[in-house]
Amino acid sequence: MPNPVRAVHAFTALAVGDALGWPMEDRGNRVGGTASLKPRWAFESWERRDGGGYAPHVQPLDPGAISDDTQLALAVARSLLRGPDWWEHLTRVELPIWTVYERGGGGATKRAAQSWLSGRPPWSDDRADRRGRYFDAGGNGAAMRCLPHCLIDIPFDELATRLDLDAVVTHGHPYALIGSRVYAYALRYALGRTEPLAFGELLDRVIAGGGEWGRAPQLPDDWRHAADEHHAGYGAAWERAIDKTHALLRTAREGIQQGAIAVDRDTLEQLGVFGRERGAGHITATAAVFLASRYLTQPRQGLLQAAFSRGADTDTLAAMTGGLLGALSPEGWLQPLDQQVQDSDYVVRTAVELIDGHREPPSSPFTTRDRTKLYRFLDTARPGARTDLPLGHAKVMDITDYDSRSQYIRAWTLRTDAGQTIHIKRNDKGRDGKPRWITLSVPDEPLEAEEQRGGLVLLVDDLDRARDFYEAVADLRVTRATRGFVSFGWLAVELDVRRELPLDLAEPTRAAIRFYRSPSGVARAHAALTKRGLHADPAERAGKPLIRTRDPDGHVVEFHTLNGVSPPIQSD
Secondary structure, eight states, X not given: OOOHHHHHHHHHHHHHHHHHHGGGSGGGOBTTOSTTOOOOSSOOOEEEEESTTTSOEEEEEOTTOOOHHHHHHHHHHHHHTTGGGHHHHIIIIIHHHHHHHOOSOOHHHHHHHHHHHTTOOGGGOSSHHHHHHHHTOOBTHHHHTOHHHXXXXXXXXXXXXXXXXXXXXXXXXXXXXXXXXXXXXXXXXXXXXXXXXXXXXXXHHHHHTHHHHTSOOOOOHHHHHHHHHHHTOHHHHHHHHHHHHHHHHHHHHXXXXXXXXXXXXXXXXXXXXXXXXXXXXXHHHHHHHHHHHHTTTOXXXXXXXXXXXXXXXXXXXXXXXXXXXXXXXXXXXXXXXXXXXXXXXXXXXXXXXXXXXXXXXXXXXOOHHHHHHHHHHHHHOOTTOEEEETTEEEEEEEEEEEOOSSSEEEEEEEEETTSOEEEEEEEEOOBTTBOSSOOOSOOOOOOXXXXXXXXXXXXXXXXXXXXXXIIIISOOOOOEEOSXXXXXXXXXXXXXXXXXXOHHHHSOOSOEEEEEEOHHHHHHHHHHHHHTTOOXXXXXXXXXXXXXXEOTTSXXXXXXXXXXXXXXXXXX
């Protein structure tokens, strides 16, 4: 049975590796390139070119941002929480809605997801050229998302069947299926071990287990018929791919035996990590097992080696290497990145629910009609608006417009109540000089000479924390939001980056922010404070009860009763 602690650690390390490697990936289109980047145990903000030739623009990314590797691993995990209906949930719900929020996805996976959105398996496409592209797809998209399957305590032959069913959802070439099996075999051994591993033992176990992970797949008849037709006999293609994978594993074993760090890149190059097929499933899986075996006692260095292997498919290589090192190594080495990676708490909670056998109710399929409904909601949404998604109840946290020469571009950031962040971006040619969505900014109107605008701006250290306080406790509505600023109208909070200010200007003052509420409104504020563990002092003014507290950045906040007498308030 997989060790629960190492299982959670493995899932977190996968996300950390993804976030470290994505800025280095060629397909990441990092502004400024990657030549000057050096391995560093830290997340940094970065920018990527996006939109191609139709709507080119520069997109900023926060430190620790994750890509499709973690997105799809979470999608598989949520599917497995549906029990026996996991495959239907993956193909009818998760992959279809992923087309709306994907970041950094590979071509084969995106094409297959679009096919599932239209309600059709990719191997049943009416067009022969599209079927051919599917059966020629042997990328690592299946291997990178297979970790959740390995957290379920089932025999490996049953696990292999699940892996195959998962893999053919997006990829039809043996390389994809074999890569998923090889990686899962190594991961299951790492998760289930009870004794420390010897140097190179993990790779030896995978090589010795070829009889288990190399067995021919048993897949539905309609899929097998189409595969035999394309490959002129899928069984023969499978055996050739198995032989090539064994050869790669032997090459990796030779690299381990040499032992010197200087030969690591040479070994990766011999494995094909930097070649034309660098994204193939069997290549990436072998490289991940090699790096995890090589850096068993130096997990940070191993993950950095994977993430900064310039010219490789770095986000997936690092994600898969991270998953193995997380399963092999003791807790602690991921700090502080395990807390800084995007949606870290949600990743941990999802892994725990999967290990504990938690079950979620079935969800309705996500169709093109549902996608249109979502887009129409976003067209008129403002920060703070809420909607229901198959991923859960979600709230619009931020709306950003990008500069582009040819089209209007807008991005919406949503967060589910469970803690998953969803980024949705759309392009629009516009009509009559306007995009389809509403304009949120204040219109550029000429101001009279004597007209002035102003308001109270609070400088804060944590924008999300401050926003939560004034939305949930003070019951304010967001009117405008950017990456460093949130406005509630007369009151705004802004991320304090002006470190050069004199110290006396940063010290607390005797000023107080005062809210007047109905008695029930004051009671709700007190309940919200209690829920967040914030202290609230009861007081009285003009014979009416009030509560006084401080926001997370130390500003004094008071809630006064507007009319009547508020309910009794107990001190903490």
